[in-house]
Amino acid sequence: xxxxxYVAIFTKDNEVYNISFPDLPGCYTYGxxxxxxxxxxxxxxxxxLYGMEDDGDEIPSPTPAESIQINDKKSFTTLVEAYMPLVRxxxxxxxxxxxxxxxxxxxxxxxxxxxxxxxxxxxxLKNYLGVxxxxxxxxxxxxxxx
Numbered sequence: 001x002x003x004x005x006y007v008a009i010f011t012k013d014n015e016v017y018n019i020s021f022p023d024l025p026g027c028y029t030y031g032x033x034x035x036x037x038x039x040x041x042x043x044x045x046x047x048x049l050y051g052m053e054d055d056g057d058e059i060p061s062p063t064p065a066e067s068i069q070i071n072d073k074k075s076f077t078t079l080v081e082a083y084m085p086l087v088r089x090x091x092x093x094x095x096x097x098x099x100x101x102x103x104x105x106x107x108x109x110x111x112x113x114x115x116x117x118x119x120x121x122x123x124x125l126k127n128y129l130g131v132x133x134x135x136x137x138x139x140x141x142x143x144x145x146x
Contacts, residue, residue: 001059001084002083002084002085003081003082003083003084004045004049004059004062004081004082004084005062005079005080005081005082006021006023006024006045006062006079006080006082007021007022007023007062007063007065007068007077007078007079007080008020008021008041008045008077008078008079008080009021009022009068009070009075009076009077010034010037010041010075010076010077010078011072011074011075012074012075013074015032016030016031016032016037017030017031017032017033017034017037018030019031019037019040019041019044021044021045021048021080022063022068023060023061023062023063024045024048024049024060026048027044027045027048028044029041029043029044038078038080041078041080042080042081042082045080045082046082046084046087047087049082049084049087050084050087050088050091053084053088065077065079098121100121
């Protein structure tokens with residue numbers, strides 16, 4: 001599925017808003033202002049769902065907003081949306097730091113020629129693996145997971 005909308009419960013506690021998602025145990029966050037809290041809720045929902053997708057977990061159907069009952073006067077509900085194609089793309093394009101080892105003489109020569117090690121490694125890996133972007137991974141996710 002590409003679009004999810006879940007109910008979030010915001011609870012004002014002293015100077016922060018604590019946020020939870022009744023349908024997603026373990027998905028919690030908080031924010032200092034209502035705006036920050038909403039942005040944090042959206043990010044938490046997106047990352048939680050991305051992790052579930054990546055782990056192959058079944059994503060539960062959202063409970064209708066009108067079915068959520070809150071008895072705490074410091075709490076309220078709101079809907080939070082996650083559009084997963086954007087999240088997936090951002091996560092796949094996120095830079096990951098790698099540590100590698102090469103002989104000193106090779107490092108010295110490469111630095112003398114102003115080699116961009118990160119770009120060279122990316123280009124070399126793409127060429128070696130026969131890929132040029134991440135889009136094919138969605139078509140063949142099983143091969144990607146191996």
